[in-house]
Amino acid sequence: MPDIATALPKPAMDAHPPTRLARLRYLEPSNLLWILLVLVLLFLVAVPIGKLLVVSFEKQGSGEFTFANYLTAYGRARYLDALVNSLILGTASALLSAVFAVPMAWAVSRTDVPGKGVIWGMVMGAFIIPPYLGAVGWILLAGPNSGVLNQAWRWVSGAETPIVNVYSFTGLAVVIALHSFPLIFIFVKAALDLISSEMEDAANILGAGTLTATRRVTLPLVWPSILGGIIVVFLETIALFGTPAMIGIPARINVVTTQLWQFFEYPVRVEVAAAYAMPLLLITVGIILAQKLLLARKGYVSQTGKGGERRQIRLGTWRWPVFAYCGFVGALAVVMPVAVLLQASFAKAWGRGLSWSNFTVDNYTYLLFRHEMALTSIWNTLWFSAAAATLAVVIAVLVAYIVARRLVPFGSALGFLAMAPFVIPGIVMAIGFYAAYAAPPLALYGTALIIILAFTARFLPIAFANSAAAMRAVHPEMEEASRILGGGRLLTIRRITAPLIQRSLLGGWLIVFIVASRELSSAVFLVGPRTRTMSVLLYDLSEAGNFEVLSAFGGLLLAITLVFVVIGMKLAGRDFMLRRN
Amino acid sequence: MQKIGRRGLLASAAIVAGSGGAHAQRLPSHEQQLYEAAKREGEVTWYSGQLSAESSEAVGKAFGERYPGLRVNVVRSTSQVAFQRLSQDMRAGVAQCDVFSSTDYSHSALLKRQGRLLQFRPENAAGLLPFVKEAADPDNFFHVFYIGVHLIARHKVQVAEADAPRSWTDLTNSRWREKLAVGHPGYSGAIGAWAVLMRKMYGWDYFKALEKNRPQIGRSSIDPVTVLNAGERSVGVAVPSASALLSMSRGNPLELIYPIDGTVVVPSPSCIQKNAPHPNAAKLFMEYATSAEYFQVTRRTFGESLRADVPPPEGAKPLDQVKVITPTPEDIETGVPEVKESWRDTFGV
Numbered sequence: 038m039p040d041i042a043t044a045l046p047k048p049a050m051d052a053h054p055p056t057r058l059a060r061l062r063y064l065e066p067s068n069l070l071w072i073l074l075v076l077v078l079l080f081l082v083a084v085p086i087g088k089l090l091v092v093s094f095e096k097q098g099s100g101e102f103t104f105a106n107y108l109t110a111y112g113r114a115r116y117l118d119a120l121v122n123s124l125i126l127g128t129a130s131a132l133l134s135a136v137f138a139v140p141m142a143w144a145v146s147r148t149d150v151p152g153k154g155v156i157w158g159m160v161m162g163a164f165i166i167p168p169y170l171g172a173v174g175w176i177l178l179a180g181p182n183s184g185v186l187n188q189a190w191r192w193v194s195g196a197e198t199p200i201v202n203v204y205s206f207t208g209l210a211v212v213i214a215l216h217s218f219p220l221i222f223i224f225v226k227a228a229l230d231l232i233s234s235e236m237e238d239a240a241n242i243l244g245a246g247t248l249t250a251t252r253r254v255t256l257p258l259v260w261p262s263i264l265g266g267i268i269v270v271f272l273e274t275i276a277l278f279g280t281p282a283m284i285g286i287p288a289r290i291n292v293v294t295t296q297l298w299q300f301f302e303y304p305v306r307v308e309v310a311a312a313y314a315m316p317l318l319l320i321t322v323g324i325i326l327a328q329k330l331l332l333a334r335k336g337y338v339s340q341t342g343k344g345g346e347r348r349q350i351r352l353g354t355w356r357w358p359v360f361a362y363c364g365f366v367g368a369l370a371v372v373m374p375v376a377v378l379l380q381a382s383f384a385k386a387w388g389r390g391l392s393w394s395n396f397t398v399d400n401y402t403y404l405l406f407r408h409e410m411a412l413t414s415i416w417n418t419l420w421f422s423a424a425a426a427t428l429a430v431v432i433a434v435l436v437a438y439i440v441a442r443r444l445v446p447f448g449s450a451l452g453f454l455a456m457a458p459f460v461i462p463g464i465v466m467a468i469g470f471y472a473a474y475a476a477p478p479l480a481l482y483g484t485a486l487i488i489i490l491a492f493t494a495r496f497l498p499i500a501f502a503n504s505a506a507a508m509r510a511v512h513p514e515m516e517e518a519s520r521i522l523g524g525g526r527l528l529t530i531r532r533i534t535a536p537l538i539q540r541s542l543l544g545g546w547l548i549v550f551i552v553a554s555r556e557l558s559s560a561v562f563l564v565g566p567r568t569r570t571m572s573v574l575l576y577d578l579s580e581a582g583n584f585e586v587l588s589a590f591g592g593l594l595l596a597i598t599l600v601f602v603v604i605g606m607k608l609a610g611r612d613f614m615l616r617r618n
Numbered sequence: 619m620q621k622i623g624r625r626g627l628l629a630s631a632a633i634v635a636g637s638g639g640a641h642a643q644r645l646p647s648h649e650q651q652l653y654e655a656a657k658r659e660g661e662v663t664w665y666s667g668q669l670s671a672e673s674s675e676a677v678g679k680a681f682g683e684r685y686p687g688l689r690v691n692v693v694r695s696t697s698q699v700a701f702q703r704l705s706q707d708m709r710a711g712v713a714q715c716d717v718f719s720s721t722d723y724s725h726s727a728l729l730k731r732q733g734r735l736l737q738f739r740p741e742n743a744a745g746l747l748p749f750v751k752e753a754a755d756p757d758n759f760f761h762v763f764y765i766g767v768h769l770i771a772r773h774k775v776q777v778a779e780a781d782a783p784r785s786w787t788d789l790t791n792s793r794w795r796e797k798l799a800v801g802h803p804g805y806s807g808a809i810g811a812w813a814v815l816m817r818k819m820y821g822w823d824y825f826k827a828l829e830k831n832r833p834q835i836g837r838s839s840i841d842p843v844t845v846l847n848a849g850e851r852s853v854g855v856a857v858p859s860a861s862a863l864l865s866m867s868r869g870n871p872l873e874l875i876y877p878i879d880g881t882v883v884v885p886s887p888s889c890i891q892k893n894a895p896h897p898n899a900a901k902l903f904m905e906y907a908t909s910a911e912y913f914q915v916t917r918r919t920f921g922e923s924l925r926a927d928v929p930p931p932e933g934a935k936p937l938d939q940v941k942v943i944t945p946t947p948e949d950i951e952t953g954v955p956e957v958k959e960s961w962r963d964t965f966g967v
Binding site for chain 1: 663665670671672675676678679689690691692693694695696698699701702705706707708709710711712714715802804805834835836837838840841842843844845847848849850851861868869870962963965966967
């Protein structure tokens with residue numbers, strides 16, 4: 038017995054290690070990938086925000102626990118005013134954006150409005166113009182005395198007082214809305230496209246006219262999309278830095294971002310900035326929860342198993358007024374600002390107007406040949422954005438694949454992490470990156486890497502939403518066929534899945550590339566002397582208000598963006614930027 | 619043979635002289651030594667809030683032409699933003715800046731106290747005017763090769779000479795309501811210095827009165843020049859003479875006003891960081907910036923000459939002919955942080 042007893046466990050103990058090894062052999066590469074992705078997402082998203090939270094309770098220098106940062110951050114009426122201003126500004130801009138976007142989305146999606154291509158182009162234009170460039174355009178248009186619009190108004194009416202003033206709260210809100218409304222347009226149009234005409238028909242049969250049917254049936258059905266769009270614009274607005282700096286300072290409006298900037302003045306008070314940013318995070322989380330509550334109580338199903346017919350509403354005599362409204366918004370958002378920017382970029386002094394004696398190409402030659410940083414910053418912008426777009430799409434598609442195919446338990450946690458930066462204002466993210474990675478041991482401050490990583494994290498949600506949609510469109514049966522025939526997971530992805538989603542991913546890559554190439558608020562705290570991007574250089578140039586050179590630089594930025602938009606349209610379809618599957 | 623040789627030499631000398639520095643000139647030996655060492659470093663990073671962006675770029679380009687193989691990373695912003703960037707570097711423990719130039723005297727003084735500066739005396743500084751030599755650090759941790767000259771500018775068409783304000787106090791008159799443009803002490807070091815002087819002379823009530831006139835507030839002290847050119851406002855407050863003169867030379871209808879209660883002159887120090895990644899290039903840049911060549915370049919964009927061997931820029935009044943007011947280093951060190959806060963309380967931004 039004792040012999041057996043000692044003999045028996047022995048082989049078992051010998052057998053143990055091989056079993057474990059054998060189990061490792063069954064471990065799919067996707068599990069390792071899962072672990073790797075968790076680490077990457079923690080690094081990109083969780084650590085910077087976690088660090089921000091920790092730092093907000095730390096005493097500068099010693100790192101002791103303290104509430105003092107919160108007292109400093111909210112201990113002055115001026116600082117609180119800035120927070121209130123941001124909240125009001127965000128709300129105003131978001132509602133205005135909805136006023137601009139919803140009728141346009143309805144017209145393009147549901148009606149026979151003429152010139153849909155033109156409207157489309159306007160929305161696209163408003164989307165690709167960086168907000169701070171739009172702000173410069175509107176300073177030139179609506180400066181109370183020198184603005185083109187006010188000069189024209191005085192000339193026509195003989196009045197003394199200006200008709201529009203960009204340096205006001207309204208001016209700031211309108212300028213921001215004019216460059217944010219495409220977000221709501223994209224959301225709402227995608228939702229409207231799915232509603233079949235039968236719902237409207239039912240309303241018509243019961244005696245409702247087009248207007249009533251639209252108001253009572255169509256728009257309520259897309260309410261979740263409108264609300265979603267409004268929230269996105271709100272979040273983008275409170276995180277905006279360039280426009281408030283350019284318009285808000287002369288208008289004497291201090292907002293959260295310009296206040297955060299002040300906390301970075303000497304001595305750099307990251308701790309106070311972090312404390313100041315925390316309520317902002319709470320507010321955004323609160324808004325997302327409120328949205329869930331608002332939408333939870335009703336059903337918004339417009340897509341059912343039955344095929345629905347989608348007919349365009351005949352507007353009749355209303356065709357042209359509706360087109361005029363879309364054209365009006367397009368003129369405000371794109372045509373007018375771009376026209377004055379171009380004029381200023383070729384002017385010796387923009388206030389002197391259009392004349393040969395005022396024409397010069399010197400602003401462009403200065404930037405291209407006599408400016409040490411301009412070309413470098415263009416190059417930086419291109420490769421940082423390309424690297425960030427590539428990283429974001431690679432991470433996003435892997436996460437989307439794991440989530441969609443349910444390869445691992447808790448896969449949806451990955452999806453949640455990938456979407457989290459969506460609710461974190463860009464400037465807060467940048468401060469998180471600064472707090473977490475600027476100093477040793479990583480010492481990434483001033484390197485290209487920290488900017489690329491910040492851009493990747495910031496725009497990961499866009500890439501993820503895009504990849505997830507692409508993945509949903511691919512039925513697993515095609516992959517299963519490959520697996521049955523003996524193909525491994527990775528081979529299947531390479532040969533079957535990847536070619537199927539290639540085009541959507543390219544679209545996603547380009548969107549991230551374009552939004553990254555104009556990103557200011559998350560870059561402004563992270564750049565070093567050699568890693569300045571076009572947006573940061575443009576911001577530096579804007580300090581001295583030299584609008585001619587500023588406009589020329591904006592012209593270069595737009596020209597480069599347009600090249601990539603055209604490439605995108607060729608490769609990924611005409612509507613790649615405005616599609617939301 | 620010898621004759622031809624000499625003629626050839628003369629001809630080549632003429633070509634070198636005629637090409638205006640496109641080729642490397644013979645450098646003085648102290649510069650040559652630094653140049654040899656700096657060539658291995660290749661570049662120098664210059665955080666500057668002094669000259670305008672355009673002038674700074676011109677200096678960077680001229681430096682690269684005088685010392686082939688070297689380039690200047692010009693990081694131009696307002697002085698407070700430049701110092702903010704340097705502070706971010708320091709806090710992150712990353713050395714990126716070689717030469718730091720600002721219009722706020724306290725920046726260099728503070729860096730010196732914290733032991734963050736490199737001691738160096740450029741030999742070319744011997745040729746600077748006595749008053750700037752005196753403004754430099756006696757221990758040679760920082761030097762002055764820029765002075766800001768800040769005064770009033772008017773739009774010639776909108777404000778006739780007879781109606782023009784003549785002093786800083788005139789600007790509080792209600793006739794200038796919604797006519798004034800000014801920079802911001804939270805960004806511009808020179809506006810900080812100006813505000814400190816105004817507070818010293820007239821008390822903070824001066825700014826409360828000024829606020830009633832609703833001046834348009836930009837960031838840089840240069841901003842009002844563009845605002846005036848555009849016709850947005852008609853009187854620029856505490857604008858730098860160089861930027862205004864440059865703008866006038868390009869046909870913009872501006873006119874300088876030297877206030878009777880004093881033109882603000884701000885001696886603005888520059889320093890080399892102890893942890894400078896390119897110390898030799900930084901020293902060479904310091905030599906360059908105190909040399910006659912530098913002032914020849916900045917003179918083209920109407921910068922003040924601080925050497926007797928370079929004449930003052932055209933169109934500017936020599937400073938010995940006008941009343942000049944200058945803040946003391948103590949004024950700046952204690953005053954600027956205070957006026958920044960008061961400004962934000964009074965003006966809201």
